[in-house]
Amino acid sequence: MQVTETLNEGLKRAYKLMLTAQELDDKVNEKLAEAKPEIEMKGFRKGKVPMPLLKKQFGERLMGEAMQETIDGAMTKHFEESGDRPALQPEVKMTNEDWKEGDDVHVELSYEKLPEIPEVDLASVSLERMVAKADAAAVDEALNSLAESAQDFKAREEGAAAQDGDQVVFDFVGKVDGEAFEGGAAEDYPLVLGSGQFIPGFEEQLTGVKAGEEKDVTVSFPEDYQAENLAGKEAVFACTVKEVKEPVAAVVDDEMAKKFGAEDLAGLKGQIAERLEAEYAGAARAVLKRGLLDKLDDLVTFELPPSLVDAEAKQIAHQLWHEENPEVHDHDHGSVETTDEHIKLAERRVRLGLLLAELGQKAKVEVTDAEMTQAIMNQARQYPGQERQFFEFVQQNAQMQQQLRAPIFEDKVVDYICELATVTEKEVSKDDLQKAVEAMEDDD
Template sequence: MQVTETLNEGLKRGYNIVVTAAELDEKVNEKLVEAQPEIEMKGFRKGKVPMALLKKQFGQRLLGEAMQESIDGAMNQHFEDSGDRPALQPEVKMTNEDWKEGDDVHVEMAYEALPEIPEVDLKSISLEKMVVKADDAAVEEALGNLAETAQDFNTKDGEAADGDQVVFDFVGKVDGEAFEGGSAEDYPLVLGSNSFIPGFEDQLVGVKGGEEKDVTVTFPADYQAEHLAGKEAVFSCNVKEVKEPVAAEINDELAQKFGAEDLAALKGQISERLEAEYAGAARAVQKRALLDALDGKVSFDLPPSLLDAEAKQIAHQLWHEENPEVEGHDHAEIEATEEHTKLAARRVRLGLLLAELGQKAEVEVTDAEMTQAIMAQARQYPGQERQFFEFIQQNAQMQQQLRAPIFEDKVVDYVFELAEVTEKEVSKDDLEKAVEALEDE
């Protein structure tokens, strides 16, 4: 077998591979010898079929296998000897298309090699970690929000307004006929909740207890009940009571509604939750600072194919953000600009660097971490969790999409441990400004 270099330009590599007819024949014979003891054929005892007959019977079929194994073996040996790691799957094609049995096999292999990643002194990196404590004002604000969610309604005199609760009986009719599911008694409807057909709640604004009112609405064209879709309906409403919202009192009783022993315990839980949220936001700021620091410390050639693919993906993503009304992807191709390519270069460079750091540090994503990530995604498909799990198990690309951010975060945590990190206590407003600055970049 001969492997001859034809291209070595930057990260681009090209090779000619020649597998001789003699090598193929030898590999076919090896396969036949290996299989001979188990082969039975009419007129011969098991394992006693002559090699010449076996070759005539199975040689043609085994030749294709031998050819593929030889080419794969040559490629693997090349990567082992050269130390090259292809950025993407190598392009391999047979060049003597008129090949026939007895001829040598000529193959061209082309790929882009991953660059050599320079060493980085991680201990030389200095980072600031923002620390925010949950102050009394933040805890009281969160308590107030909880009290609103636990609000009650008290009877009021006067007209119903947005946010009020209307308790009423109603009967809905289409073409003068009542329809199934269109009636109820003592139904408590919060105006502005958008829980009824569009336009229904608006017409109840201003009603009083004891009042009767007809509400006329048109069912949406895509309404789930097809026999009602697009049709006009009249609901005869008998308003029994109008109630206004009253926030729950902030006391031990409220705390117990949310599973805490008393108000002090609830405040403690809120404080922990807030500080966990602050820590998550602070980590995002610290991670960006780390990536900026790493980006400034390394420089190396980037595989053009990876750079081009990333630039196109960025351009496509940003185009959809600017054109949210376009949901599908059957639009004209989005051309990547110089700005897209610049952003892509940073992402590819940092991606390769983090991958190298993670490999050297033997960072791995555990099965438990993958399961947790899959379960988190599956919750977005209630009732179809099992099908989602099966889909992920059969889709290697989706598995990689879930594994990649977990791996990156573990590598980032590894670098945080080695870098010089100084904690700085700041206000919630300072942290929010830092997070907004990230989003603006």
């Protein structure tokens, strides 16, 4: 096959490939010869069918296969010899669309190649890792939050009126058009006023009730209520209030600690400190990673494939548009224009993505099956009851697999770089760490 270069401009490459009619015919004959020993036809023993008859019977079908295999082989050979790695799927187009048997085949091949990534002296990179400890004040703050979440209720004084946040224990029977309906009655039901457990307007009408009081609550079911027989209809609930209780925060002691799985209060404090410091470490890692990426972005400069930058800029613009228009959940909207800001951010992402990929490849960084399984499991938890379907979806979707694999690979490359770089630790307060995180997010 003849290969002629037609474009060599920056990272753009284009070639003309010509497969002669004789080469194609030879390839078809080669395939027929390979298959001949296993072919049987009426009037001929197995493997004894004459080649002209085989060619008449199977030649047309094999012609397409031979053409595709030869072109694919020529492309593979070209990339092996040139060392080019296409940034995106190469564009392959047959130019003589009126081709007929006996004609040469003319094909155009075009692509953008990935650039040569310059060497980076990772040992010269200096980074600072922030270290924050969980002090007593932070642990006590978390303890108090736990106490609020573990709140109990105690009876108010006799004759006290229910307030927002109180728990009202009551019996009720709901009726629509004077008829009780299924699921509209209960006894000794504990309802926290303001919790939004009941349909709109219900809880507000119980504000001010007292123990022993009877009250009719009139509400209308929403038009989109799940029970169609009740949707949009007015209902009257006959309520009998039995108790009115006020919220009481749990006492921070050994007994509360046991409710959260600790042996005693000291043990719970230790667990809280560990959890807080794990959160701080996660935040500090994010700041460290951002600092590393900023330094790498300053250290390296190389030409970027325009197609990758354009695709990334469009994705960024589309994502930001949806963040600014959260009410639109589908993609049935007009085109989103990319700005210079989108392009600048896209260039940074593409540059760092290519650099990290190169460093990871040279260091033989790999994402293990166990790491992928864990990532899929973590993602599947967002779809309770549909975990199996999610697993099957990921198994059948290469793009989704890549979306899950990419951040794991990136984090492992970051770890690899940090092992070679000079990393010093700096002890900071929780507030200083928080400010660093906020500053990082403001720059995004």
